[in-house]
Amino acid sequence: MxxxxxxxxxxxxxxxxxxxxxxxxxxxxxxxxxxxxxxxxxxxxxxxxxxxxxxxxxxxxKHGRMSPQEEHLIIELHARWGNRWSRIARRLPGRTDNEIKNYWRTHMRKKAQERTTDMSPSSSSSSFITYQSCLVETAPIIRxxxxxxxxxxxxxxxxxxxxxxxxxxxxxxxxxxxxxxxxxxxxxxxxxxxxxxxxxxxxxxxxxxxxxxxxxxxxxxxxxxxxxxxxxxxxxxxx
DNA sequence: AAATCAGGCAACCGCGGCACA
DNA sequence: TTGTGCCGCGGTTGCCTGATT
Known part of the structure; x- marks a missing residue:
């Protein structure tokens, strides 16, 4: 059966x-x-x-790359709440917890690693923003x-x-x-x-x-x- | 041009909490 | 009050695609 x-x-x-x-x-x-x-x-x-x-x-x-504002918000909220992805997602309309989670793991951790290796420890978190400013920002597609x-x-x-x-x-x-x-x-x-x-x-x-x-x-x-x-x-x- | 590697993302899994009978 | 079922969350896995050699 x-x-x-x-x-x-x-x-x-x-x-x-x-x-x-x-x-x-x-x-x-x-x-x-x-x-x-x-x-x-x-x-x-x-x-x-x-x-x-x-x-x-x-x-x-939304389907598309994270905007600088969104990235900044993610960084901020992750610093405050840690891996509370669903909570963070509620602050980013159109973004899912899964998306943010994936994004964090791929982009941010990588960048954080890069920073710890080739940047001085005195750098502030704003360096996250400088990194992403070189990304091509497309208008978010809100379906x-x-x-x-x-x-x-x-x-x-x-x-x-x-x-x-x-x-x-x-x-x-x-x-x-x-x-x-x-x-x-x-x-x-x-x-x-x-x-x-x-x-x-x-x-x-x-x-x-x-x-x-x-x-x-x-x-x-x-x-x-x-x-x-x-x-x-x-x-x-x-x- | 083909093979290999790495990154990105979609989907699954397990667990905890909540609602309801 | 307790048991059961469902939902939601966070972690993890695996596949696909583009980049590199």
Whole structure:
């Protein structure tokens, strides 16, 4: 007998899987990952789905090189909090803990080593900034601009029904468009789903039914704002 | 042009904490 | 109050790609 565990896929995600996950998250929200994993038809664990969403598919993520400001902030916050990557990430909208962690390990440690070997110990931390100033700074690509492309409910339902052929031929660009579609960027950096969801009977999710993103910008890192917006009314528009 | 090496990044794993029955 | 399941975090691994020899 083959258990569910045995069938679970691992490794790199395909574009088709990404699209399935995006559609499912937009239907059911980004909280109950076990449920999302099951409903999506992906042979992935909830954990894996969450990781993919949080680190790659999330609409508010920036993709690109760290800006000097971000680097400076990372240095500062790491000095203050150490390896509390998720905490640091909350201060850098659009950056994930994983991204910051990787960045620190590759760039900063290397530079720190270089500094200890070929620079005088009297150098202040500002030398970190001088190093990065020679990097080519590209404008951060924020994949969330309030664009209003469409994703029809037919798309979602067919995706969930057939799980595959619909997505054949989808490019990453199209997937990004799908992600961006329902996002409305408010002046407060809060992103609301404007899909009339749920389109299918709601699971017992408790807290909410719709995906939403709120990048935390204030000083209190201990609270996410999301649960404060009254989701989970069952069929209400998500705003 | 081919082989090797190093860096960067995506993904997995294990653990702790929290929520709920 | 306790047990169970899920989520989130930090650490680690492995693959891919570009640089170097």
């Amino acid at each position: 083959v258990t569910v565990q045995d069938e679970m896929r691992k490794g790199p995600w395909t574009e088709q899987e990404d699209l399935q996950l995006v559609c499912t998250v937009r239907l059911f929200g980004d909280r109950r990952w076990d449920f999302v994993a099951k409903v999506s038809g992906l042979n992935r664990t909830g954990k894996s789905c969450r990781l993919r969403w949080v680190n790659y598919l999330h609409p508010g993520l 969330m601009d309030g664009g209003r492309t469409h994703i029809g409910s037919t798309c979602i339902s067919s995706v969930l029904k057939s799980n595959q052929s619909v997505m054949d031929g989808y490019s990453m660009d199209q997937i990004w468009k799908e992600i961006e579609a329902p996002a409305i960027l408010t002046p407060n950096d809060k992103i609301y789903c404007n899909l009339p969801c749920p389109l299918v009977p709601s699971p017992p999710m408790g807290d909410r039914d719709c995906p939403e993103v709120v990048w935390k910008m204030d000083d209190d890192e201990t609270k996410m704002l999301a649960p404060q917006f009254g989701y989970g009314n069952g069929g209400d528009p998500c705003y």
